[in-house]
Amino acid sequence: MKDKIRIFLDTDLLEKYLLGTTTLEESHQVERYIAMYPEVRETYNELQENLEAFAKMHALKTPEGLKNRILERIRAQQTGRRRFQRFAVAATFAALLFAGSSYFFYNQNQNLQQENTIVNNKIKTLEADMRSQLEDVRNQFIVLNNPSTRKFMVNGNKKARELKAVAYVNPVKKLSYINVRNLPNLPEDQCYQMWAEVNGEMVNLGVIKEVIDKDKLLALPYAENAVSYITIEPKGGNSTPTVQNIVANINY
Numbered sequence: 001m002k003d004k005i006r007i008f009l010d011t012d013l014l015e016k017y018l019l020g021t022t023t024l025e026e027s028h029q030v031e032r033y034i035a036m037y038p039e040v041r042e043t044y045n046e047l048q049e050n051l052e053a054f055a056k057m058h059a060l061k062t063p064e065g066l067k068n069r070i071l072e073r074i075r076a077q078q079t080g081r082r083r084f085q086r087f088a089v090a091a092t093f094a095a096l097l098f099a100g101s102s103y104f105f106y107n108q109n110q111n112l113q114q115e116n117t118i119v120n121n122k123i124k125t126l127e128a129d130m131r132s133q134l135e136d137v138r139n140q141f142i143v144l145n146n147p148s149t150r151k152f153m154v155n156g157n158k159k160a161r162e163l164k165a166v167a168y169v170n171p172v173k174k175l176s177y178i179n180v181r182n183l184p185n186l187p188e189d190q191c192y193q194m195w196a197e198v199n200g201e202m203v204n205l206g207v208i209k210e211v212i213d214k215d216k217l218l219a220l221p222y223a224e225n226a227v228s229y230i231t232i233e234p235k236g237g238n239s240t241p242t243v244q245n246i247v248a249n250i251n252y
Helices: 002-010 013-019 024-036 038-057 066-094 099-145
Strands: 150-155 164-170 175-182 190-198 201-208 218-220 227-234 246-251
Touching: 002 038, 013 024, 013 038, 013 099, 024 038, 038 099, 099 164, 099 175, 150 246, 164 246, 201 218, 201 227
Parallel strands: none
Antiparallel strands: 150 164, 164 175, 175 218, 190 201, 190 227, 227 246
């Protein structure tokens, strides 16, 4: 019986159930286990508390002023449409004298359509960004709370002794994250950059900001026997890692 409970807890069904992404059949299974087994119920309650705390810590804020900008653009469109209607009525009479004026109204209509397209594209982009951020938060929650996750302490070498980080790797969910806790100061013309060697290819993960958020997790590409590096590079980053300037590596 304990093996059955352990196998269930090793899955991500509880996390998926909390996030509302389980199927109907999976939901029934989770609810049955919660009702039948105190260990599962206790884990569920703990995950629920962690999720609430995690969601508050990483709440996604709407970009400042976005709502007002969208409302202003919508009002401008509505005003523009009313203006176009008035122009259209006038054009019906004016066309008898000035046939060329129709080109002006055509341009007005085209401009309105272009503005509408721009607003719609911005909204779609925002929605895609929000979905991506929500997926990232979900993955972070799974990594931090799943019992299969392994934790690795990362320390800098003699070139960056004060560098401290923690890597989280979940081979079951195939997720990897790193939390950079401390970065030694560098000259203004240098920066720290992160890399990952995945399937024999070096992937650029970008420059690590000097002002770091100690609660933020950075996603790492997951692969069997992957290796990640932190190097010192010229300001702005490099296209390839400077091997002699490796200050930390993470094997997972």
